[in-house]
Amino acid sequence: MQPRASWVIAEGADACRMMRSIPLAKAMESSLLAYGQNGEAVRPSQGYPLRLINPGWEGNTNVKWLHSLKLTDQPYMARDETSKYSDLMPDGKARIFTYAMEAKSVITFPSGGQRLPARGLYELTGLAWSGRGSIVQVEVTTDGGRTWVAATLQEPRLPLALTRFRLAWRFDGQDTSIASRAIDETGYVQPTRAALIAARGTNSTYHYNGIKVWHVRADGTVTNVEA
């Protein structure tokens, strides 16, 4: 490796030969060359025989059917990192190389499309993750955001990995909204949808990580608030 090398240009063998520029520091720190998953070879649709994985980063950088890695002293400004996967702000400027996915969480039960069959005690559960490290806390509201309580986190809690959270919750048959917010090891708190839009406008969607709210109706049906 030459001393000037600071970027890795990854290319895939699909029809459009997917290309992304990856900082060498990320590659040396945590990137993987994946040849297997769940005890079997990486499946064809997942990039067989080899896929680049950049944990915690936007999925587009995980180049499938990887055929070459080229070390360079500059990013190559690929179509998929300039025209696409850049984040256009209200002032007309676009943020580029915004790879990391910030902390996010979602309640998976109860969630949109499901129905609670009756009043009573349930185990509310969901997943949290952060592209900047491990999850240290997940707070849950079951009263539309008036109060938040810390959920129980399932071990092991690993950096750049899904963390399961759980909370006992009694559904009393009243119409309500439920939501979760994740906090990662940097102290970052998952923001609301409104806070994200206030900061970034509505033309920046690749890294949307707003708090996900589910509406629970009195009859137990659960719907997507934003849809």
Place this chain on the structure above:
Amino acid sequence: MWKLSAIVLATAGTLSAQSPRYGVGRPPTPEEIRELGSAIAPDGTGLPAGAGTVAQGRELFAAQCARCHGPKGEGDVGARLVGGQGTLRTPRPLKTVGSFWPYATTLWDYINRAMPFDRPGLLEPPEVYAAVAYVLNLNGIIEEDRVMDATSLPKVKMPNRDGFVADPRPDVRPEPRR
């Protein structure tokens, strides 16, 4: 963690070569390794010999590109390629080659690697230069008489060259936690 021992790692070929059990594959030749990576840098590194004119590009565009992108690049099932200048700050920004793409080399790279959609890799380098020249001309970025080649293309300054900024995150203040 992974380590690199060469500038280019010809992954698939190397794996096959290391598979004596099945007796398939062979190490890739240096020529094959060079041909694998076709990436073009914004300073023009990697651009091949050849040249194309706006007029040649107009003819090629009609034959190979217009059926998806429209005769004048106005967009159809394929992306719109022209217009949108001045819309990036509006609620409905129109992101095209002309209004958004920061480097002309990216256009060469992407046409070369991914177009035409149904036959990627079909175009020879002079045809790619010609297609790029025509799309730039449609956007009013280069004049009708310009020739695009490895020297002239990296010098084209795209209108939105200075429209990109570094990642400033974390940028969103959470509401006070209760």
